[in-house]
Amino acid sequence: MNEGRCIKCSSCMRACPVLNDPQGKTFPGPRTVGIDAPRFPEALSIGNDALMCTMCHACEWACPSSITITRSMSMLRERLADAVPSLPGHQRMRENVREYGRTVTSDFTDWKESGERTLYFPGCIGLGRLPELVRSASKLLSSMGIPHDISPQAKCCGSPLLKVGAKQEASSLQQNNLETFSAYDNIVTSCPGCTYQLREVYGIESKHLVELMPGKKYRSTVEGRWALQVPCHLKRGLDPWAAEYMAAVLVQAGVDLVRLPEEDLCCGGGGGLLSGFPDTSASLARSKVRTYREAGVRGVITACPFCALNLGREGLLVLDISQVLTVVD
């Protein structure tokens, strides 16, 4: 690890959306959790407040020493998982995975098992909470000329479990999924967190839908003025240019799009914050919704089920990019 390069500049602390939220004051912050605590034997006394992180990577982007702070925090989470009792929301999520193979239950039935070469992997939140997003992404993929299956055999990618330190459970999901994936040449997702997990942890070349969009022509299906909600894992995890792909595709399609400086601030939905600390998660979402309302937009366009769910809960109109475009022949 590279924590020794820390120059104590506090840029990571200033960049952290949780630490800067009124509901997040008990979070010790990225430098304490990722850099300082792991060096000392009493590190685990930091307790569950160390889990108040959305894994948004903003601290890493702000760090002048390029320290992999989130990786270090993940390692501490693994140690904490054996040392402190699970939060009720995290426990529920683990039980759901044990019982159903996914973090949330789902009554999705539109599976596609036609022996195509591409598997569309929607992720737990899409299947369980936003099935209309899964259907629209599948429809868009088909109209982009990408025939695909959606398999009930593909389970949770394991990312949420790693975020709560449950490495063994995440690893057994990975084994299951790799068996399912072996029948396919390509894996496409509509969740940046899943794509990141498949790419960085499984080591397979998966793509997020947004990464496949440039080069084709689209038409907008929405009226009015919209802003972007740029998912953390899409921009800071997968591709720093992802927001630009999204914007270019939307503007070319005729969407009246406004770019806000806050568009890539975390929605508060990731990293286990929503399940573990729902009040803090809601507070982060409210603050973003306030910004969008002040900008006078009709709603926001995103490419992440967590952003759609968490901002939508605060009353903002949030659509996935697949819900606002059709392919022009």
Ligand code: SF4
């Ligand atoms: S990943 Fe995001 S939420 Fe977590 S410590 Fe870093 S800036 Fe804060």
Ligand code: SF4
């Ligand atoms: S931004 Fe990087 S160098 Fe500065 S305090 Fe944080 S971890 Fe240390």
